Amino acid sequence: MSVIQLPTYDILVDELPVILNRFISGLEPSQTFILVDENTVVSCLPRLTEVLDIEFHVISIKSGEQHKSIETCLEVWTQLSERGCDRHSLMINLGGGVVTDLGGFVASTYMRGISFINVPTTLLAQVDASIGGKTGVDLHRLKNHIGLFGDPALVWIETRFLESLDNRQRRSGYAEVIKHALVGSEPLWRYIIERPMELTAELVSRAIMVKKQIVEEDPHEQGIRKILNFGHTVGHALESFYMEDDHPLLHGEAVAHGMLAESWLSHRTGRIAEEIYDEVAELVRRLYPVRSIIKSDYSTLLMYMSKDKKNIKGNLSFSLLTGIGHCEPAVVLTDQEAEAALAIL
Numbered sequence: 046m047s048v049i050q051l052p053t054y055d056i057l058v059d060e061l062p063v064i065l066n067r068f069i070s071g072l073e074p075s076q077t078f079i080l081v082d083e084n085t086v087v088s089c090l091p092r093l094t095e096v097l098d099i100e101f102h103v104i105s106i107k108s109g110e111q112h113k114s115i116e117t118c119l120e121v122w123t124q125l126s127e128r129g130c131d132r133h134s135l136m137i138n139l140g141g142g143v144v145t146d147l148g149g150f151v152a153s154t155y156m157r158g159i160s161f162i163n164v165p166t167t168l169l170a171q172v173d174a175s176i177g178g179k180t181g182v183d184l185h186r187l188k189n190h191i192g193l194f195g196d197p198a199l200v201w202i203e204t205r206f207l208e209s210l211d212n213r214q215r216r217s218g219y220a221e222v223i224k225h226a227l228v229g230s231e232p233l234w235r236y237i238i239e240r241p242m243e244l245t246a247e248l249v250s251r252a253i254m255v256k257k258q259i260v261e262e263d264p265h266e267q268g269i270r271k272i273l274n275f276g277h278t279v280g281h282a283l284e285s286f287y288m289e290d291d292h293p294l295l296h297g298e299a300v301a302h303g304m305l306a307e308s309w310l311s312h313r314t315g316r317i318a319e320e321i322y323d324e325v326a327e328l329v330r331r332l333y334p335v336r337s338i339i340k341s342d343y344s345t346l347l348m349y350m351s352k353d354k355k356n357i358k359g360n361l362s363f364s365l366l367t368g369i370g371h372c373e374p375a376v377v378l379t380d381q382e383a384e385a386a387l388a389i390l
């Protein structure tokens with residue numbers, strides 16, 4: 046059990062349900078809406094229902110990244126409006142990163158903003174998506190192109206939700222744990238090397254602590270917070286590229302590919318020693334089936350990278366490792382360097 050405090054909200058890991066009920070009654074919501082997707086309505090809503098001692102309405106959306114769209118937001122805004130949601134209503138986002146990103150965005154924009162609580166149910170959402178205040182949706186295939194910063198009132202984490210996740214989803218979430226270790230915590234990296242894929246409350250709390258420290262320093266990503274995008278320049282391009290494929294890549298899987306490519310760039314540009322690159326590559330290749338990219342797809346991937354929000358005056362910008370637990374934000378590289386990194390996949 047742990048309480049992790051950010052300046053404007055707390056993250057509670059495996060705390061007693063009475064605390065959640067007390068927090069909600071303190072908000073005195075006029076109505077409560079729980080946003081779920083087609084899986085969390087089955088796997089997670091019964092547990093939350095058992096815990097909550099308030100009345101609520103349920104709004105369900107389709108699951109998957111392809112539904113993290115403005116069309117889905119429109120459906121949720123419409124349901125909120127039809128059911129009389131007002132400015133004093135509360136929204137609880139019960140799901141993975143798609144539900145917490147989209148639900149946070151819907152809540153932050155409905156009537157100029159209503160309170161929301163994130164109850165993340167995937168590893169990825171528990172250690173990353175549900176905290177830090179980034180909310181939003183994709184624009185066609187462009188990742189998180191529409192959105193805003195909006196903090197939840199509370200993040201309520203129960204690690205028991207991870208029990209119903211399949212192995213592929215666990216591994217996907219684990220990629221963000223690996224990322225947190227690589228950019229901000231050498232001790233967490235050692236923990237991962239010693240106990241790979243051991244999903245414990247301690248692991249979740251330690252991974253959250255890395256993100257907490259970074260977002261506290263730079264809540265709106267003006268500088269240092271960009272290091273949390275390590276692996277995401279290439280990762281987001283691959284996620285977009287495969288989004289409508291018969292076999293899309295999960296977010297964490299795409300980030301794992303991105304970390305491989307961007308660790309190689311970190312080494313290639315003299316920021317990390319070859320042994321460090323080898324150690325990262327060994328772990329990533331052991332945990333994730335890496336798809337190789339054919340040369341004719343490079344130009345499409347570069348087009349997606351050119352739309353990355355971190356880019357500076359039209360130049361590709363990367364966050365690159367300078368050691369285990371250390372990362373440099375905003376390194377400008379050429380298209381040729383980015384292509385060379387795709388070739389190592």
Ligand SMILES: NC(=O)c1ccc[n+]([C@@H]2O[C@H](COP(=O)([O-])OP(=O)(O)OC[C@H]3O[C@@H](n4cnc5c(N)ncnc54)[C@H](O)[C@@H]3O)[C@@H](O)[C@H]2O)c1
Pocket residue numbers: 082083084085088089108109110113140141142143144146166167168169170173174175176177178179180188189206207208209210211214217218296297
């Ligand atoms: N806001 C941020 O800072 C941030 C950070 C990282 C990632 N993200 C976003 O998070 C998203 C990915 O999140 P995700 O990996 O959680 O994906 P997701 O929300 O699509 O969840 C993955 C799948 O697991 C199902 N699921 C959720 N909880 C479950 C449970 N307990 N048991 C069984 N099934 C369950 C979902 O229905 C879905 O099918 C991406 O859109 C990414 O851009 C946001």
